[in-house]
Amino acid sequence: MSDFDAVIPRRGTGSLKWDRRPDLDPFWVADMDFASPPAVVEALRERVAHGVFGYPVAHPALVEALVAYLAERHGAQVPADHLAHLGGLVPALSLAGRAFAQPGEAMLTATPVYPPFLGVHRDHNLQLLTTPHVQDGGRWTFDWEHLERTVTAETRIFLLCHPQNPLGRVFPKEEVVRVAEFCARHDLVLVSDEIHCDLVLDEEATPFVSALHLPAELLARTVVLMAPSKTYNIAGLGYSFAVIPDETLRRKFTQARGHILPEINCLAFHAAEAAYRHGEAWRQDLLAYLRGNRDLLTDFVRSRLPGVVVPDIEATYLAWLDFRPAGLEEPAAHFEKQAGLFLSDGRFFGSPGHARLNFGCPRAALQDALDRIAGSLAAD
Numbered sequence: 001m002s003d004f005d006a007v008i009p010r011r012g013t014g015s016l017k018w019d020r021r022p023d024l025d026p027f028w029v030a031d032m033d034f035a036s037p038p039a040v041v042e043a044l045r046e047r048v049a050h051g052v053f054g055y056p057v058a059h060p061a062l063v064e065a066l067v068a069y070l071a072e073r074h075g076a077q078v079p080a081d082h083l084a085h086l087g088g089l090v091p092a093l094s095l096a097g098r099a100f101a102q103p104g105e106a107m108l109t110a111t112p113v114y115p116p117f118l119g120v121h122r123d124h125n126l127q128l129l130t131t132p133h134v135q136d137g138g139r140w141t142f143d144w145e146h147l148e149r150t151v152t153a154e155t156r157i158f159l160l161c162h163p164q165n166p167l168g169r170v171f172p173k174e175e176v177v178r179v180a181e182f183c184a185r186h187d188l189v190l191v192s193d194e195i196h197c198d199l200v201l202d203e204e205a206t207p208f209v210s211a212l213h214l215p216a217e218l219l220a221r222t223v224v225l226m227a228p229s230k231t232y233n234i235a236g237l238g239y240s241f242a243v244i245p246d247e248t249l250r251r252k253f254t255q256a257r258g259h260i261l262p263e264i265n266c267l268a269f270h271a272a273e274a275a276y277r278h279g280e281a282w283r284q285d286l287l288a289y290l291r292g293n294r295d296l297l298t299d300f301v302r303s304r305l306p307g308v309v310v311p312d313i314e315a316t317y318l319a320w321l322d323f324r325p326a327g328l329e330e331p332a333a334h335f336e337k338q339a340g341l342f343l344s345d346g347r348f349f350g351s352p353g354h355a356r357l358n359f360g361c362p363r364a365a366l367q368d369a370l371d372r373i374a375g376s377l378a379a380d
């Protein structure tokens with residue numbers, strides 16, 4: 001079993017997370033401080049040992065592994081020709097804008113959300129429309145009436161983040177269907193970013209249902225985006241894939257690539273194959289460890305940090321903390337100065353007064369960060 005308690009020094013390794021602000025301890029960008037599964041490291045070693053790194057192509061064993069993964073883990077039968085490969089998931093969000101909307105038309109999404117959802121519209125001079133996520137009985141959901149009021153005749157795309165980053169929410173199937181029906185009513189393409197779908201912490205209590213399970217007429221207007229990068233901690237290799245069942249949408253999406261996207265890294269293809277083929281036991285160990293961190297964090301915040309609100313975290317290794325009741329309007333800046341911690345600033349997700357804490361780290365580091373947060377709040 002992997003030792004998730006092991007401290008692997010990352011400072012000075014060219015790590016965005018650790019090297020952007022070497023003066024702070026980092027709990028921001030979504031990568032974990034854990035080594036990737038041994039099978040992934042071994043596959044990379046073998047590919048490197050080959051010694052030739054010419055232009056790559058998605059090799060048949062990778063495509064086979066993706067099709068098997070989609071069938072076995074997500075119960076979706078996907079023909080290989082419905083897949084499109086990309087060097088990252090954010091470029092796929094941008095590509096969707098280029099493929100399915102004209103300059104001046106609009107994308108719609110729900111906030112708070114992973115910041116690139118609020119930025120990719122600029123790549124193609126689109127408008128951005130937003131609707132807030134709201135709580136219903138303590139669970140985050142959509143404001144269905146606000147959605148109807150916000151959508152316009154120029155809106156072409158709905159960007160869905162599911163599981164939701166930063167809320168950690170796994171939407172029930174009915175809500176995904178309701179979003180897709182909304183898209184059908186307004187003739188929108190539904191782009192479902194499911195990068196966190198294998199990080200559902202209690203798979204029995206909150207099962208994840210991919211948009212790949214939408215009824216055929218709704219699936220025909222849907223693009224599903226997935227990647228092994230969050231689950232297996234290989235974001236630095238750059239790889240994602242799209243599943244686009246409708247041929248016309250698929251053609252538009254692949255044509256929109258133009259000449260702006262680089263070739264995909266040949267190592268990434270092999271890491272992805274190994275992760276999906278051999279990573280399941282490691283993933284289960286990871287989920288058990290993350291559940292422990294999630295429980296530690298949730299209990300700590302609820303018992304020791306009065307005035308700080310954390311939702312029930314169903315997926316991801318990200319905690320969305322509301323500091324407004326504690327009177328902190330700029331919590332990320334506060335903890336940077338008062339506790340030496342680098343958290344993600346809620347403003348970039350569309351919600352000032354919040355910060356996102358990445359708990360994909362050894363438990364002792366998480367405990368230390370929580371103690372420093374508590375200390376700095378007590379000192380105020």
Ligand SMILES: Cc1ncc(COP(=O)(O)O)c(C=O)c1O
Pocket residue numbers: 030087088089090091114161165193195196227229235238239240
């Ligand atoms: C919802 C979501 N989409 C996409 C990404 C990043 O994807 P990539 O690194 O493949 O561009 C992240 C990373 O945190 C994410 O949370």
